[in-house]
Amino acid sequence: MNNSPLDKNLVEEKIKELRIPDVGKASIREVVALVNAVEEASDFKYIRMEMGVPGLPPAQVGVDAEKAALDRGVAAIYPMVDGIKPLKAEASKFIKNFLDIDVAAAGCIPTTGSMQGTYAAFMAAGNTNREKDTLLFVDPGFPVQKQQMMVLGLKYETFDVFNFRGEKLKAKLEEFLSKGNIHSIVYSNPNNPSWICFNEEELQTIGGLANKYDVIVMEDLAYFGMDFRTDFSKPGEAPFQPSVANYTDNYMLFVSSSKIFSYAGQRIGIMAISDQLFNRDYPDLQERFMGTSFGATITLRLLYSLSSGTSHSAQWALTAMLEAVNQGSFNFVEGVKAYGERAKVMKAMFLNHGFGMVYKTDLDVPIADGFYFTINYPGMTGNELVANLLYYGVSAIALDNTGSEEEGVRACVSFVLPPAFPKLDERLRLFNENFSN
Numbered sequence: 001m002n003n004s005p006l007d008k009n010l011v012e013e014k015i016k017e018l019r020i021p022d023v024g025k026a027s028i029r030e031v032v033a034l035v036n037a038v039e040e041a042s043d044f045k046y047i048r049m050e051m052g053v054p055g056l057p058p059a060q061v062g063v064d065a066e067k068a069a070l071d072r073g074v075a076a077i078y079p080m081v082d083g084i085k086p087l088k089a090e091a092s093k094f095i096k097n098f099l100d101i102d103v104a105a106a107g108c109i110p111t112t113g114s115m116q117g118t119y120a121a122f123m124a125a126g127n128t129n130r131e132k133d134t135l136l137f138v139d140p141g142f143p144v145q146k147q148q149m150m151v152l153g154l155k156y157e158t159f160d161v162f163n164f165r166g167e168k169l170k171a172k173l174e175e176f177l178s179k180g181n182i183h184s185i186v187y188s189n190p191n192n193p194s195w196i197c198f199n200e201e202e203l204q205t206i207g208g209l210a211n212k213y214d215v216i217v218m219e220d221l222a223y224f225g226m227d228f229r230t231d232f233s234k235p236g237e238a239p240f241q242p243s244v245a246n247y248t249d250n251y252m253l254f255v256s257s258s259k260i261f262s263y264a265g266q267r268i269g270i271m272a273i274s275d276q277l278f279n280r281d282y283p284d285l286q287e288r289f290m291g292t293s294f295g296a297t298i299t300l301r302l303l304y305s306l307s308s309g310t311s312h313s314a315q316w317a318l319t320a321m322l323e324a325v326n327q328g329s330f331n332f333v334e335g336v337k338a339y340g341e342r343a344k345v346m347k348a349m350f351l352n353h354g355f356g357m358v359y360k361t362d363l364d365v366p367i368a369d370g371f372y373f374t375i376n377y378p379g380m381t382g383n384e385l386v387a388n389l390l391y392y393g394v395s396a397i398a399l400d401n402t403g404s405e406e407e408g409v410r411a412c413v414s415f416v417l418p419p420a421f422p423k424l425d426e427r428l429r430l431f432n433e434n435f436s437n
């Protein structure tokens with residue numbers, strides 16, 4: 001690594017100081033801490049691709065509405081645990097306009113980010129039926145959701161969908177569901193980290209099996225509309241964001257404001273529970289939490305206990321942002337397309353310097369350019385690649401953090417601005433020069 005653009009000893013010193021036993025296996029937060037430490041101790045700036053943080057300014061319509069709400073004094077008032085009425089109404093309209101799905105306003109509930117939404121959902125779903133004590137992650141996936149399951153002390157199983165796309169998905173899912181212990185299926189679409197998107201046939205398979213085995217599908221739409229191959233940005237007009245909600249009533253959708261509105265700091269998202277699931281009585285759940293319906297248990301028992309609702313001013317911000325997109329005066333997809341444009345250029349650089357793509361296609365269609373992409377390098381495990389890239393001033397996380405069985409790393413484009421592209425290109429060239437021999 002003599003051609004490395006940074007001081008190798010400094011990286012090693014910081015790895016020791018932070019007591020990271022195997023840097024290739026470091027968690028996202030450990031990679032963040034290491035890169036921060038190296039940057040603070042030198043003039044060197046990394047190309048940072050490890051974190052999935054929005055890199056764009058927040059939607060102004062939200063900021064303005066939130067400021068106005070604070071000026072009106074909402075900070076003094078506890079919001080309703082299940083959300084303020086205008087937000088619930090706009091969220092229900094949003095789901096109609098962009099998914100073409102009817103969900104009553106009652107089932108559209110703000111949470112402090114989708115993070116809290118899934119936490120409450122896992123807790124509720126995990127107690128719906130004594131015989132079903134296990135959740136199924138269709139991986140690769142968002143690592144923190146597994147941490148949530150660990151914190152809750154709940155069981156889960158997982159498989160990497162890489163080799164089970166299209167027609168193969170049904171048999172693979174049935175392998176798990178037929179055992180009778182699964183209460184829910186979780187996946188993100190578009191997928192963090194791989195940016196694959198299930199097609200209609202795959203969603204139909206998942207929905208059909210959810211009906212057959214009576215399991216809840218938790219569809220995480222953190223990157224709503226960001227499959228830029230199709231324009232999902234016109235309210236009330238096809239094409240609509242694909243969803244399992246077209247194929248089952250046993251669903252919960254998670255719409256985060258973090259990426260589509262770059263509103264991550266205010267911690268707000270919407271959990272949308274189908275009317276049927278919201279009103280369903282599960283005797284075991286009622287006994288466990290002394291509640292009534294599934295929906296009322298989530299709001300009046302779980303969200304009430306967790307945070308007693310979502311920040312009042314942020315609810316007004318999200319109301320305004322959803323209202324603007326529902327009216328067609330704000331195109332949220334246009335606002336985040338920059339990520340796709342960056343991904344296109346960055347992927348080409350990696351490929352040009354000897355790297356390969358890991359998750360490449362949705363069956364026979366190339367995946368979209370979006371917030372994340374996955375790359376490998378010949379002869380290197382994902383963990384080795386993370387470690388070696390760190391010595392070349394590029395930070396990323398290994399795919400094994402995400403439940404993937406493939407060797408490679410996840411790259412996030414959000415922090416890499418176009419002026420840094422020549423630097424990235426040069427570092428990848430040096431990396432390849434060193435390792436290609």
Ligand SMILES: Cc1ncc(COP(=O)(O)O)c(C=O)c1O
Pocket residue numbers: 052112113114115116142188192220222256257258264268269
């Ligand atoms: C798939 C997925 N779900 C949920 C989240 C978290 O969303 P929020 O910021 O709304 O809690 C993320 C954030 O990176 C994500 O990638």
